Amino acid sequence: xxxxxQSPLSLVVHEGDTVTLNxxxxxxxxxxxxxxxxxxxxxTFLFMLTxxxxxxxxxxxxxxxxxxxxxxxxxxxxxxxxxxxIYLCAVRRSWGAQKLVFxxxxxxxINP
Amino acid sequence: GAVVSQHPSRVICKSGTSVKIECRSLxxxxxxxxxxxxxxxxxxxxxxxxxxxxxxxxxxxxxKDKFLINHASLTLSTLTVxxxxxxxxxxxxxSARQGLAGGRSSTDTQYFxxxxxxxxx
Numbered sequence: 001x002x003x004x005x006q007s008p009l010s011l012v013v014h015e016g017d018t019v020t021l022n023x024x025x026x027x028x029x030x031x032x033x034x035x036x037x038x039x040x041x042x043x044t045f046l047f048m049l050t051x052x053x054x055x056x057x058x059x060x061x062x063x064x065x066x067x068x069x070x071x072x073x074x075x076x077x078x079x080x081x082x083x084x085x086i087y088l089c090a091v092r093r094s095w096g097a098q099k100l101v102f103x104x105x106x107x108x109x110i111n112p
Numbered sequence: 113g114a115v116v117s118q119h120p121s122r123v124i125c126k127s128g129t130s131v132k133i134e135c136r137s138l139x140x141x142x143x144x145x146x147x148x149x150x151x152x153x154x155x156x157x158x159x160x161x162x163x164x165x166x167x168x169x170x171x172x173x174x175x176k177d178k179f180l181i182n183h184a185s186l187t188l189s190t191l192t193v194x195x196x197x198x199x200x201x202x203x204x205x206x207s208a209r210q211g212l213a214g215g216r217s218s219t220d221t222q223y224f225x226x227x228x229x230x231x232x233x
Contacts, residue, residue, distance in 0.1 A: 048221055098209070100222060
């Protein structure tokens with residue numbers, strides 16, 4: 001059975017800190033891994049990763065995938081209170097399987 | 113681009129009634145739409161995958177007669193919760209995946225709607 005595990009489940013830091021969120025997976029015929037940010041409503045897309053070792057970057061957020069060790073990390077530097085959200089990791093298998101399998105999410109709280 | 117809308121955003125209904133939720137892709141054609149539900153402080157749980165013009169594929173444990181899905185066009189899918197009960201109260205979210213021109217395989221990225229909060233009294 002496909003499995004996506006995120007850690008930590010909850011994290012509280014001070015504004016300005018750097019955080020690293022983890023996502024490990026066990027998926028048959030892995031194709032891609034996606035990161036989403038969920039605030040009060042539906043998730044918004046952050047990154048899609050398909051190749052190992054290539055860092056994707058958007059402002060203070062960056063992410064990288066390790067297909068050998070079956071995990072990905074999401075880094076947020078110089079955190080701001082607006083970064084407070086649930087961060088979801090999801091994976092998709094190759095050919096035929098269209099659905100995403102989501103992890104439990106990491107609830108990140110940034111205190112001023 | 114890649115905007116997905118849902119309607120209504122919030123609905124409160126009495127036990128035993130049916131509720132229809134619409135999911136629309138506003139600026140792209142969605143060959144596949146997905147319906148999720150999310151309980152408080154939990155992750156998204158996929159309920160069903162809906163392909164335009166064909167029957168939906170339901171996940172294990174999801175009653176297809178209770179959660180009716182129709183994907184009549186490339187921009188609209190509907191979820192009808194029939195004979196709703198209080199335990200059906202949840203946050204229902206749809207997502208849509210963009211199909212590429214010429215019938216080639218679609219992209220991996222799913223774009224989510226804003227969600228519908230259903231409360232059954």
